[in-house]
Amino acid sequence: MGTGLKKHILCLWMLVCSCLLHTAGMSAQNDVQFTQYWAVPAYYNPGATGEIDFVRIRGGARLQWVGIENAPRSFLAAADMPVKIGKKRIGVGVNMSQESLGLFSNMLVNLQGSYKMKFLKGTLSVGVQGGYYNTTFKGSEVYIPEGDDYHQPVDEAIPTQDVTGSSFDLSAGIWYSHKYFTLGVSGLHLLQPTVRLESEGTESAEVSQYETVLKRSLYFTASGNIGLKNTLFELQPSMMVKTDFDNFGAEVTMRAMYNKFLSFGIGYRYKDAVCAMVAAEFKNFFIGYSYDYPTSAISKASSGSHEVVIGYKVKLDFSGKNKNKHRSIRIM
Template sequence: GALLILGLSQAEVKAQQEPLYTQYMFNTVSVNPAYAGTRNAMNVLLLSRLQWAGLDGAPRTYNLTMHTPLNNYKMGLGFSIVKDTYGPVDNTYFNFNYAYRVNVSENMILSMGIKGGIYNYYVGLNDVFVQNGSDASFSGNYDKKLQPNAGMGLYLYSNKWYAGFSIPKLIQTDLSGDQMTTSNVSDLRRHYFVMAGYVFDLSSDLKFKPSFINKVVEGAPPSTDITGQFLYKNA
């Protein structure tokens, strides 16, 4: 079927946060591991997000995601590779997702998911042009730093609606080392996501699906994405 997307996104400050996606409805598994395998078919997705295109050091995010159902649709398995760059920061994330589903009622399913992986962080301060060459804050250069990651999520859904809660990064990461002096920039904080959506039947062929996702992270204002999709002859 065909679909038309309308979106509204609240402004957000990015200071060493998880990569930002506005079209989350197509990439829910990136923020909630419980979503893995819920589409009842293998899904492969390649996304790119270019902000302030044409400017040196502008934020760029690339994401390859795959997830599929297993064991007669009772389980889901997936993985994702994300490359997130902005300014001197160049981060790469590798994650695996696993989900197990139980029938709460005849038309309602609860999926419980976990994720684990490795985060590779790099900050190249020597690549930054500084007018005051004696500024000690830019005198060093971070080497790559590997950190483990673990996350969890819940996803309750039927053929008409869904609701979810997730913490995709449970392990808070301190990237400060000896050279970074601003902890708000060098800490990767724990993120909390809440999401929900509902499908309204406008006619036998046309449906409307409003949805939202809210993100809360310490040290930054809450972020909310509100999206509406028109689905035409969508099974």
């Protein structure tokens, strides 16, 4: 990769990030928000499944806005791998996310598949995923204070018992992977399912009036890999832009990796937080940690957010030859 091309890629990335951050606003948290979004690409885009010749397993946990009671807590487990059928290559994956936000608890389980084809000097992948979405509201824990002019002791719009509901979810994405960069566009929750919340074991009209909507969302992601001449360092810029068509959000990250082992970087989420992160990869293991410090007024109540992502990958052999031949136990 020539020095001139490296400079053009880096300058273009900085220009695009600058434009997006000046035109974007904050988004609602429809999906689990990960500062290390670059470490779990298939969660945001099913087209990213089977991107590398490994079985890739990742898990993550995030404690958001530490110090605030009932602040969001998120968990993610994901796995994906490529599969070769004849001369065709597809990707398959599965992921499960769970998040608690106040009295709400949301869970989403997805099965993913992608079809891959050579395009220019990279690989173009088109992916889809079908999922099961479940949400629960703990109405039994609702507390409405009495004795002032701002609250009513009874609000018919708020359930006073625990209610839950579920729905089918559908998403799709396009992913382009090149030796030096990746680009992805995905639409999550395309059907924008409306979930009717009911108390367990009842179907009364009084309870089934409660509803919640999983809003349709659009994601754009990009990342680069720029080797620095005569060093063991690589610069790895990345960005994510998201919208649910009412609100917008954007975040940018710049990481430096040393000797394909240790990486560290900084990030910025528009009108939300500045981030610091460190990660290490060793013998197919991955571990990453990030810390977010809020730049909004929420910093008066919270010391920040903590996030950990861990993973493991197993190499796959598509050569058709078994390099690990063993005798049958029957002839030993």
